[in-house]
Amino acid sequence: MNDRDATMSAPPDREWWKEAVVYEIYPRSFNDADGDGIGDLPGITEKVEYLDRLGVDVVWLCPVYDSPNHDNGYDISDYRAIMDEFGTIADWDELLAELHARDIRLIMDLVVNHTSDEHEWFRRSRRREGGYDDYYHWRDGSPDEPPNNWESIFGGSAWTYDEVREEWYLHLFHESQPDLNWRTPDVRADVKEMMTWWLEKGIDGFRMDAINLLSKPAGYPDGDPTASLVGEELFFNGPRLTAYLRELYDDVLSNYDAMTVAEMANTDIETAVEYLGEEGAGLDMIFQFEHMKIDWGPRGKYDPEGWGEFDLPELKEILSRWQTRLRDRGWNSVFLGNHDQARIVSRFGDDDEYHEESATLLATFLLTMGGTPYLYQGDEIGMTNFEFDTFDEVNDVETIGAVEDLLRRGVVDSFDEVRDLVNYASRDHARTPMQWDTTDNAGFTNGEPWLPVNENYPEINVQAALADPDSVWYYYQRLIDLRHDEDVFVYGEYDLLCPDDERIYAYTRTLGDDVMLVVLNWSAESARFDAGGIDVADAAVVVGNYDDPPVTPDEEALRPYEAVVYRLDA
Ligand code: TEU
Numbered sequence: 001m002n003d004r005d006a007t008m009s010a011p012p013d014r015e016w017w018k019e020a021v022v023y024e025i026y027p028r029s030f031n032d033a034d035g036d037g038i039g040d041l042p043g044i045t046e047k048v049e050y051l052d053r054l055g056v057d058v059v060w061l062c063p064v065y066d067s068p069n070h071d072n073g074y075d076i077s078d079y080r081a082i083m084d085e086f087g088t089i090a091d092w093d094e095l096l097a098e099l100h101a102r103d104i105r106l107i108m109d110l111v112v113n114h115t116s117d118e119h120e121w122f123r124r125s126r127r128r129e130g131g132y133d134d135y136y137h138w139r140d141g142s143p144d145e146p147p148n149n150w151e152s153i154f155g156g157s158a159w160t161y162d163e164v165r166e167e168w169y170l171h172l173f174h175e176s177q178p179d180l181n182w183r184t185p186d187v188r189a190d191v192k193e194m195m196t197w198w199l200e201k202g203i204d205g206f207r208m209d210a211i212n213l214l215s216k217p218a219g220y221p222d223g224d225p226t227a228s229l230v231g232e233e234l235f236f237n238g239p240r241l242t243a244y245l246r247e248l249y250d251d252v253l254s255n256y257d258a259m260t261v262a263e264m265a266n267t268d269i270e271t272a273v274e275y276l277g278e279e280g281a282g283l284d285m286i287f288q289f290e291h292m293k294i295d296w297g298p299r300g301k302y303d304p305e306g307w308g309e310f311d312l313p314e315l316k317e318i319l320s321r322w323q324t325r326l327r328d329r330g331w332n333s334v335f336l337g338n339h340d341q342a343r344i345v346s347r348f349g350d351d352d353e354y355h356e357e358s359a360t361l362l363a364t365f366l367l368t369m370g371g372t373p374y375l376y377q378g379d380e381i382g383m384t385n386f387e388f389d390t391f392d393e394v395n396d397v398e399t400i401g402a403v404e405d406l407l408r409r410g411v412v413d414s415f416d417e418v419r420d421l422v423n424y425a426s427r428d429h430a431r432t433p434m435q436w437d438t439t440d441n442a443g444f445t446n447g448e449p450w451l452p453v454n455e456n457y458p459e460i461n462v463q464a465a466l467a468d469p470d471s472v473w474y475y476y477q478r479l480i481d482l483r484h485d486e487d488v489f490v491y492g493e494y495d496l497l498c499p500d501d502e503r504i505y506a507y508t509r510t511l512g513d514d515v516m517l518v519v520l521n522w523s524a525e526s527a528r529f530d531a532g533g534i535d536v537a538d539a540a541v542v543v544g545n546y547d548d549p550p551v552t553p554d555e556e557a558l559r560p561y562e563a564v565v566y567r568l569d570a
Contacts, residue, residue, distance in 0.1 A: 021480050029377070030434050042091050055481055074109075078120075236265065272288060273330055290322070320494070334373045364545065365505070367480060368489050368516070370494045384460065394426060437463035504528075506519045515568040515569055519563070521559065
């Protein structure tokens with residue numbers, strides 16, 4: 001091999017977080033060790049062996065900090081204490097030790113756009129005590145008229161009048177989640193100290209919650225009243241965001257071998273590039289949400305006028321644009337679901353007739369794209385959406401806010417009119433308890449689960465999956481292994497094939513002489529792959545989700561939701 005070949009096939013800029021497969025845990029719903037119906041830290045520790053067996057490298061743990069739980073831990077009242085229901089700091093130490101003993105890293109959720117209104121900072125701020133005056137966004141004015149027209153992401157005005165301070169405070173989420181004022185240097189200093197405290201405890205990075213909302217424009221001007229979320233063009237990616245992120249990087253993150261993934265809805269590629277890497281604001285990667293809005297209506301996620309529709313060419317266009325335009329300028333994250341989204345097999349696959357086929361097709365996609373893949377708990381067994389009958393069954397603060405907003409504005413007259421939409425989109429789908437086995441409550445708890453268990457647990461559960469060598473679970477394990485073995489899936493170039501095909505999503509990944517072809521029949525019909533200009537005559541099957549996949553990719557039709565990976569080496 002000459003020097004040039006050596007450089008061409010050596011992956012550039014190796015990083016552990018580029019090679020990692022991340023598994024997200026929503027602790028409330030994962031595993032309950034003490035029988036109170038709520039998942040907890042010892043429950044997760046019991047399952048570390050399970051995670052190791054699956055083969056994941058990093059756990060992203062959703063918030064476990066002290067919280068009154070209006071938004072299940074995303075409303076934090078003490079950043080350095082563990083929520084009682086989840087256990088103690090000693091339980092957390094043990095979880096970290098057990099993960100690290102198996103070379104699994106741990107990243108924690110960093111929720112610093114807002115705190116809980118029960119946080120000491122807010123209690124002091126509303127009483128104008130001891131230097132905390134400006135920790136939040138306070139505005140005076142008549143109690144009848146909010147300071148501007150901004151809407152909360154969870155429905156209604158983004159402002160609430162506080163009777164104690166006799167001023168309005170800003171909350172881009174629930175009223176129990178007041179936004180921190182990042183213009184105040186002490187706020188930034190306190191956050192940096194807290195981040196350092198967790199990093200010193202040995203964590204391996206942060207998932208940064210709603211982080212592109214940190215900077216609000218001076219003077220709080222009105223937003224465009226016709227926007228689907230009024231104010232969004234002003235408070236997403238605000239004027240000082242880059243500076244704030246850079247400050248976190250320079251003063252804290254750059255001192256550690258820590259990964260960051262920043263949650264950034266409403267962010268385009270060019271803006272993302274400004275935040276990514278040493279050249280940018282220091283972030284390793286972001287979660288972009290363009291593909292997560294593909295099935296929304298014109299007025300957003302809970303738009304009763306048009307939801308649930310999308311076509312494959314559009315999905316391919318969005319994802320391929322991010323794949324190619326971030327190449328050498330940043331790094332992608334790859335995900336189809338998380339704790340805020342419906343179940344991936346129900347939303348992007350077919351949770352009925354082609355349950356296993358589509359669940360494994362989605363696995364093939366997640367684990368062969370460019371960027372770091374994020375798996376959400378339960379997707380490895382193909383967990384599905386839940387059926388809601390009544391509004392009372394809904395737990396999620398976002399869904400409740402959205403439905404109340406539709407009722408208040410007279411867009412609908414009753415829950416019945418939005419039941420199908422809630423059954424399609426609610427965040428609760430991701431939060432029903434993890435299905436471990438066929439015993440009561442799917443083995444999640446010995447008590448009364450905080451959210452009902454999906455009725456399909458006797459069929460869809462971990463125990464059954466582990467007993468069946470052909471299960472979705474073993475397919476995930478195999479694909480994770482494959483990704484670990486083949487640099488081409490991590491570092492290879494991505495090239496989309498047949499962009500306009502309505503059923504087939506096909507792409508190649510290329511690294512030096514290694515070429516992989518991924519062919520996904522993302523439909524419930526059979527479909528034939530058209531290789532176009534590329535030579536597939538010598539293709540060799542690497543893995544497929546059906547027995548006997550087509551030996552040559554374009555010689556026969558793929559079956560419904562059939563997924564095949566071929567090696568096309570020169
Ligand atoms: O989510 C931020 C966010 O914008 C979400 O509201 C998302 O757009 C929406 O749920 C999609 O339906 C983060 C957390 O992931 C979420 O769980 C929290 O509720 C929210 O921040 C507030 O902390």
